Amino acid sequence: MTRTYLKKATPKASNAPSATTDVPTVVRRVIEDIRKEGDAAVRKYSEKFDKWSPESFKLSKADIERIIASVPQQTIDDIKEVQANVRRFAEAQRESIKDFEIETLPGVFLGQRNNPINTVGAYVPGGRYPLLASAHMTIVTAKVAGVPNIIGCTPPIRGEIPSATVAALHLAGADEIFVLGGVQAVAAMAVGTEMVRKVDFIAGPGNAFVAEAKRQLFGEIGIDLFAGPTEVLIVADETADPFMVATDLLSQAEHGPDSPAVLITTSEEIGKRTIEECENQLKTLCTADIARVSWGTFGEVVLASNIDEAFTIADEYAYEHVQVLTKNPRDSLEKMTHYGALFLGPMTCVSYGDKCIGTNHVLPTRGASRYTGGLWVGKYLRTVTYQEVRNAEQSGKLGRLCGRSARAELFEGHARSGDLRAHEYLGDKFDWITKN
Known part of the structure; x- marks a missing residue:
């Protein structure tokens, strides 16, 4: 394949803090401390990394109303319009995901349900730019999926509450809002503290430290993506x-x-x-x-x-x-x-x-x-299945098939579960079944 470079990348050592810092070690230490010390460690690292230690990291209803009142009306109107666009597309995605039940054999019913995650954490970065749009993408989409509990975290910017971001979090549907950033926010949501309830899933972008925190906590909680x-x-x-x-x-x-x-x-x-x-x-x-x-x-x-x-x-x-x-x-x-x-x-x-x-x-x-x-509506849903056999003859036939299939894999216990149905519903005899 012919390929000519008119300009080629020339990667070199980065001047970013993450290039000269052992990011995984720093993140691991913060997570371990928050597991052990809870809110005390959250406050310690917020003071260290963000120079932020308010009386309460969680915003009250009155706090939120006061903060939103300080945001220009045009910004509020724009946030609402963008969120309406995100919601419209997310609703179309949700409608494309169907629950169903089918009868695969006489009396054999198999089904699928899409259950929303119970509690989600949304991280909305600050840093160089206040990323209002991340509130729309993470929270509006989760709400359309049916997530009942959403915690929003966003860091202070230069020692101040990012008012427009708080407005975006609230209007998107966040149930609780914390002005809290970095690894300490992600870890608090993932492990749970006295102040921050434990979530099941975290979504949202962030810097190298936030990305590494999500990577280390993945498995204990779900995450949207490993972001670069x-x-x-x-x-x-x-x-x-x-x-x-x-x-x-x-x-x-x-x-x-x-x-x-x-x-x-x-x-x-x-x-x-x-x-x-x-x-x-x-x-x-x-x-x-x-x-x-x-x-x-x-x-x-x-x-x-x-x-x-x-x-x-x-x-x-x-x-x-x-x-x-x-x-x-x-x-x-x-x-x-x-x-x-x-x-x-x-x-x-x-x-x-x-x-x-x-x-x-x-x-x-x-x-x-x-x-x-x-990230899409489906990330906030757990597609689960269920099965029900209502026909005795079919249960017996499945039992015979299960017994043969399981023994081919040397799973005698599995085979016996099948044998028992073949015995109960088709009258098959097995030496191991000795009940009266």
Whole structure:
């Protein structure tokens, strides 16, 4: 396969704190301390990492009302509109998941039910950016799934309560809201303390420490995804606008200094002009201090010989976001399978998915799209089955089949359960059955 790099990633040692810190060890120590000391350890680490130690981390109803009253009405209206979009799509997803019962043999009934998780923790990051949209994606979707208890945690930002984020958490449907961040928030929700009830599942993005906490706690609780840096890949042909391509690449590069942005194009001219446009736009982009690092270090421009090859290369990357700026963008629906989400045509951009269009923005990274999709209603549901045999003859026949199948696997106890039904309902005789 012919492949030419007009720009190639040049990864180097990161200056991020996680690059010089033993993240797993730090996270393990915090989790162990919170298991042992509960709220005292939560407060200790909140003071240490966030310089935040309020009288109560949990917001009261009065606190929430006062905080929301301080948020501009336009922001409140926008939050409600975005959440309505997310809710509309999530409801369509929920309607696609069906409970059913079928009679597979005379008198043999098999069924499926989709039961919501009982208690969910939603982590909404602060840090560099207050990610209001994460409240929409994690909490609205959980509520549509029928989750009855949702705890929302978000960190303070520069020592202040993030008012708009609190509004988003409340309007999304969080039942309890804590201004609490980092590993201490994730650990408190996962193990449970006097202050924070234990959850069954945690969703939401975060930094390297939050991601590692979720990884270490997975199994004890469920999680949405093992999250890595945001990724964007654009497939473009000669019809694409280099200015738009550059704009959309940089829109994702600003997420963090390790967020890769990749262009795969069939046009050398489009590729070269996009590189020039990125450099030009970085001169005026207010987040260029971040975007310049990620684009310079992890950005790539790949020249493909034709559009089918471009789609094949894109599937090899298996990126989180894939934007298709080609003459026939819907061709990608048939040609590609490895992506978190597709964004088709120039009227659609990845930022719509991140912020407002309604699909979920919690998506697989680091090649995980090869085996999983992103956060959706189904992640908050447990698909369980049930069985009931009402026909005696069929139970006896199944008993005979069970006995033979189990003995082929040397499971005598299993076989005897089948034998007993064959004896009870078909009159079969077995030496081991001695009851009167």
